[in-house]
Amino acid sequence: MECFTMRVFALASLSALVLAAAPLAAQTYPSATDPRNNLKPGLHDAGIAIQGMRLITTAPKPPAFDSIRGLTFVNSDLAFRGNLVYQGNFAGFVIYDVSNPERPQILSTVECITSQGDPSIVGNLLFVSAEGAGNRNDCAKGGVQDPADHMAGVRIYDVSNPRAPRLVKNVQTCKGSHTHTVIPHPTDRGTIYIYVSGSQGARPETELAGCRNGADPADETNSLYRLDVIKVPLARPQDAEVVTGARIFTGLGPAPARGGRARPVRAAAGADSAEMAQMRMNGPRNCHDVTAYPAMNLLAGACSSYGILVDISNPEKPVRLDAVADTNFSLWHTAVFSNDGKKVVFTDEWGGGTSPNCQAQHPLEMGGNTTLMIGADRRLTQHAYFKIPTAQTPQENCVSHNGGLIPVPGRDIMVQGWYQGGVNVIDFTDPDKPFEIAFFDRGPVDAAPVEGQARGRGAIAGSWGAYWYNGLIYSAEMARGLDILELLPSEHLSANELAAAKLVMMEEYNPQSQPKLEWPAAFPVARSFLDQLARGNALPAARLAELASAIDAAERMTGTARRGALTNIVTSLRRDLEGSSDAARVRGLADALRGLAMATN
Amino acid sequence: MMHFSQDDADRRPRRARTALLAVTALLLLLGACAGRGSAIATPAASTTAAGAPPSQGEDAHAGHDADAHAGHVMHDLPPVTLPAGSLVTEADVRFMQMMIGHHAQAVYMTRLAEHAGASDRVLKLAQKIDLSQAGEIALMQGWLVDYGQHAPDTDSWRRMSMPGMLTAAQLEQLSAARGRDFDRLFLRLMIAHHEGAIQMVADLLKSPRAGQEVDINVLANEIEAAQLAEIELMWQMLAELR
Numbered sequence: 001m002e003c004f005t006m007r008v009f010a011l012a013s014l015s016a017l018v019l020a021a022a023p024l025a026a027q028t029y030p031s032a033t034d035p036r037n038n039l040k041p042g043l044h045d046a047g048i049a050i051q052g053m054r055l056i057t058t059a060p061k062p063p064a065f066d067s068i069r070g071l072t073f074v075n076s077d078l079a080f081r082g083n084l085v086y087q088g089n090f091a092g093f094v095i096y097d098v099s100n101p102e103r104p105q106i107l108s109t110v111e112c113i114t115s116q117g118d119p120s121i122v123g124n125l126l127f128v129s130a131e132g133a134g135n136r137n138d139c140a141k142g143g144v145q146d147p148a149d150h151m152a153g154v155r156i157y158d159v160s161n162p163r164a165p166r167l168v169k170n171v172q173t174c175k176g177s178h179t180h181t182v183i184p185h186p187t188d189r190g191t192i193y194i195y196v197s198g199s200q201g202a203r204p205e206t207e208l209a210g211c212r213n214g215a216d217p218a219d220e221t222n223s224l225y226r227l228d229v230i231k232v233p234l235a236r237p238q239d240a241e242v243v244t245g246a247r248i249f250t251g252l253g254p255a256p257a258r259g260g261r262a263r264p265v266r267a268a269a270g271a272d273s274a275e276m277a278q279m280r281m282n283g284p285r286n287c288h289d290v291t292a293y294p295a296m297n298l299l300a301g302a303c304s305s306y307g308i309l310v311d312i313s314n315p316e317k318p319v320r321l322d323a324v325a326d327t328n329f330s331l332w333h334t335a336v337f338s339n340d341g342k343k344v345v346f347t348d349e350w351g352g353g354t355s356p357n358c359q360a361q362h363p364l365e366m367g368g369n370t371t372l373m374i375g376a377d378r379r380l381t382q383h384a385y386f387k388i389p390t391a392q393t394p395q396e397n398c399v400s401h402n403g404g405l406i407p408v409p410g411r412d413i414m415v416q417g418w419y420q421g422g423v424n425v426i427d428f429t430d431p432d433k434p435f436e437i438a439f440f441d442r443g444p445v446d447a448a449p450v451e452g453q454a455r456g457r458g459a460i461a462g463s464w465g466a467y468w469y470n471g472l473i474y475s476a477e478m479a480r481g482l483d484i485l486e487l488l489p490s491e492h493l494s495a496n497e498l499a500a501a502k503l504v505m506m507e508e509y510n511p512q513s514q515p516k517l518e519w520p521a522a523f524p525v526a527r528s529f530l531d532q533l534a535r536g537n538a539l540p541a542a543r544l545a546e547l548a549s550a551i552d553a554a555e556r557m558t559g560t561a562r563r564g565a566l567t568n569i570v571t572s573l574r575r576d577l578e579g580s581s582d583a584a585r586v587r588g589l590a591d592a593l594r595g596l597a598m599a600t601n
Numbered sequence: 602m603m604h605f606s607q608d609d610a611d612r613r614p615r616r617a618r619t620a621l622l623a624v625t626a627l628l629l630l631l632g633a634c635a636g637r638g639s640a641i642a643t644p645a646a647s648t649t650a651a652g653a654p655p656s657q658g659e660d661a662h663a664g665h666d667a668d669a670h671a672g673h674v675m676h677d678l679p680p681v682t683l684p685a686g687s688l689v690t691e692a693d694v695r696f697m698q699m700m701i702g703h704h705a706q707a708v709y710m711t712r713l714a715e716h717a718g719a720s721d722r723v724l725k726l727a728q729k730i731d732l733s734q735a736g737e738i739a740l741m742q743g744w745l746v747d748y749g750q751h752a753p754d755t756d757s758w759r760r761m762s763m764p765g766m767l768t769a770a771q772l773e774q775l776s777a778a779r780g781r782d783f784d785r786l787f788l789r790l791m792i793a794h795h796e797g798a799i800q801m802v803a804d805l806l807k808s809p810r811a812g813q814e815v816d817i818n819v820l821a822n823e824i825e826a827a828q829l830a831e832i833e834l835m836w837q838m839l840a841e842l843r
Contacts, residue, residue, distance in 0.1 A: 069747065070816040090815055115815050131822075133806065134688065134813030143688045143813040178822075199826050201803075254837035255830070257722065276796070280832050288826075305830040327834045330729065330827055350729075352823030355736035366729060394739075454752070457743035457816065 027435065029364040029389050036390040036422065039443030043068060043459070043480065046445070052425065052438025052490040053473065059096060059104040059482040064111050065089050068445060068459045071354070074478040077118040077179075077402065079126070080469045080509040084162055086126055087476055088117035092139075093128060094482075095162045101472055101484045107162045112139030114155060120182045120510040122192055124160035125237055129177035130170075131198065137170055147207040152176030154194060154230060156237045168237045171230050174202040174211035174223035179289045179334075180230075181512040183299075183315045190235055193315040195246060195299075196228040197287040215278040217250040217285070224285040225249045227301075229316065248301060248310050248320045252283035255305035255325035258382065288349065289334040293341060295516035298374075300335035300344050307332045307346045307372065309380055322379045324372065328365040334402050338412040339517045343431055344372050344380070345414065347400035354460050358398035358421045360391040367399040369416075371431040383431035388421045388439070395444035395458060396420030402465030404511040406473075406487070407504035408497045409519050409528045410588045413437070415473050415487075417463030420444055423475045425487065437492035445479055467511050471502040494531040499524035521592070521599035523555050529589035538582035551593070559601065566597035675762040676702075679751050692808035693817050694750050697741045700801060700824070702758035704734040704741075706766055707794055709758070710787065713776055717783040722838060726831070730791070733827060737820065744816055765797015781842065788839045795828040795835075 031037075040047030048055070060066075065073040076088035083099040084107070092112045097105045115132035134143045135151045144150045153173040158166045175198025185191040202211040202223035210223075217225035226245030233239050279285070284304035292299045292312060299318065301308035309321045333349035350367035351357045357367040368387025372380045392398045396419070403416025412429045422441030428434040445459035461479035473485040489495040503520050519525045530547055533539050539547075547569065554565035573590045580586045678698050681691045711727035719727065738755060745752035758766070767775065767790055778786045802825045806812050812821055 071819055072815045132815055132818045143810060200822055254833040256837055280836055283833060305833055331830060351733055351736055354740055454746045455743055456747040
């Protein structure tokens, strides 16, 4: 590696430090003493730093994908249904049975060149994103010899028999599918929409009819400035087709600096052609990834230079509500909503995921997360940055990537993958002070290069995405397989909060289509709020002890006695509302106890 | 972790603004390449005139017509030999080799900002481009090594001509510019430079069977996406400068 690649712009870095001290920064970054720094390299024997969780097992990749050089066989994203985990790979996908999380079983390995292979599951149908120029309709290796064989769009598999998936249809799209997002039909349960984010320009019309690159975002024939929308009749997936384009970019200009609002600018001297300059003046023309929150009719689009909030009440005619820019971010990458829909965390995939952008010289505000509030007016306000506080090595591709919520009642907690920066769990309840509560990280796959020796590309590895599903954390390790982790109680997370999170069970989970979390009536849910009131010193210690023993006593009772006891506690909580610095959690506790009372026969 | 040396930090030029205590630590953290015997030029270590690229006329950042550019591609790279049936094409290899040079000139440009009295915002952008493209250079060099191809170094841009590259005259102009003039010129030239990179991606994808190997495909898409977003940002910054 050239020396130059290791040198960094000293003065600009100084300036970055000064800017990083602005109000959006809330954490110590980077930390020279973080246990994730300087871990031993290795593929299967790398050093591990872990806190607040334990690694249950790593299910290795199937032999067909067992290569670590470059991206050809890396794992991509995950989808979940029942006891099955669907793991995408740039060369196909794997279905794991995780009924016994200590011994995941591979039910099938489908070899099909499909970079990047992000999956979604809906019933018996598996949808897989295809973008690469070498993807073929017939899935085979060897590249595309005839453009008519090129597959870029969404592959649909019937996985009703998970041991024998069957390719039903390749839905071609003009820009291919980097990622995609399942959106339910507002009324018809037999129909879904798939929003397709294609990050490339349109394919030539000679390859796929009707595809066209143009400068006018409102032009219905222009393949750019739209998300392709596929409509899928679930009973007849062979009829799935692109029905419209979600034109959510029209009217945006080039991204302004943080806090600024978009405004059109005019092309000026230096533009090479009027059309090209106009295209640059229009702002983004596609998203990397969009996260839908169907229960709230919202969608958060991570779209090049903007984070965009969209109303999807009518999925065929989405309406942009707001767009924010922060030019510290290179590529707005993906989003996670808080369960109440009042916050959203966006990630920045600076460097595209293959660059080692978590080293000490890489600024906090580049390649991490940012937390935004969604106001009652459905406008976005940016609050803080968060980035893993480690100083990773030049051998570790690292940047903020995919994650999802952990269902702890009363708090906003997410788990997230950072490629070779590992997996971590972040509390963003206070949008100004996101903080880390647990992590898992391995050393790099590759050792540092030997002085003077030519160095190859090295392994691209790490967590593509990490998600909580039915009580455990699943992380798609690009090179090493599927990591299954268990979150543990810690100073930041009580046993009750963890027990409450484990009560939330889903039948199906596609992280890009965020489900509304609902907790059953259960004592751990009530005690979670009590633990949070204690942690925040929101009620006097004596009162907290009184409430704890009253709840314990109620749990020991049955029937009407229990119902009466619970109702009495709820009534008594009315006077705590005024005295507490955290009325919301007092209400949360009261609601949980009321729910328990109602559930008591 | 990389190893850093005080030696190298001390070689770096100082300015009044760097007198802060933090700087010593920063330079220690950031400045090193001692012991590698590398002669990689940065603006601080060499004069730009001596390292000027071949002149390519004033159209260097103009009219991105693939055919017009075809005649302008000059380099002294060795011939490409690939095994029969390789998914990688000659165009892929050339793209990676040339893009190393293209990125290296961009990094060179960003380091001029360090001494040009650029605004904080331009410095920040320059830093982002520096870190981004320096990282990608390493990836491209690694890819070429993996495929047994010649991997140009970060000085190679002086012997290459590609869309969007600054001419010797433009480089001199940029080196001499200060303050607001630097900001304006830097943005204009970097927009053209980025447009050139996007043109190189488009040219790659037009070549028969090129861009199909996954690493090159992902990298080409990433370069296009990142630089499109930065062009947009630079237009906005330019508009705000006026």
